[in-house]
Amino acid sequence: MIRVACVLALIALAILILVAVRLDGATATIFSFIGIPALVAAMGLYVLHRWRTGAFHPTGTSRPSTH
């Protein structure tokens, strides 16, 4: 799950760098409709992964990550 989150975040960052280098209608559209959702999905996956490993459980004790 961490690897999928990293890939999604890397895709989002690649799009961001593309937009910063060459901003036009096409790259802005990709930024808005692919980059932002990819980043949100990556962050959501990471939070889900942390939640599944016990990071947000009320006891405050998190199980060690299984990698």
Next chain:
Amino acid sequence: MNAVPAGPLFVSPPVEPAVDWLRALPILVALPAVAILLWGLVRGYLPPALAVAGLVLPAAAYGLGMLMVMEESKDVRFCGSCHVMTPIVESLHATDGSSLAAIHYTRGLVPTGEACYTCHSGYGIWGTFSAKRAGMMHMLRTVTGRYTLPIALNGTFDINSCLGCHAGAESFRAVEAHKDPELQKALLDRTMTCTGACHPAAHPEEALTGGRATS
């Protein structure tokens, strides 16, 4: 189209001889994030400190990126980069006075670098917000092909965009027709627009239908 005179005096907006931080900052923040995420991708694990950085840095880079897009999407070249808008932006250079936009653009009555944004956004923070929201819908419609030619303004044009500059101008106040109470009421009620009856159309018809405007 007229030949564009060469030289730094004719560049608009003037080029600042400095680093474009608006574009550089998102990249500078994104690069360490890329390194961390590549490390996480290879190892399949991120230590807590790196994980926090891997969350915060991409989010910060995107925040800066959004600021950059918000600011630089005001540029006329950005507006003209979508195929449907290209003829409209090209028609701005017409010097025959056939469209209100071209009259404003060629006479320098609006900032030439941000001519589209100047007239198509309202005043204040909500004007900017509305313009950006409309821009998002334009992108969505372009991607999905959900638009018809000739393209038309969604709703009525906000006359306050005209009055923001013209209302206080002596030349505007001196026109007899502008003093007519009935005309003033009709304009402010949005039952009448500046273009059509009195002033040329905002953009030439052939540009709105995707063709090339003649100059």
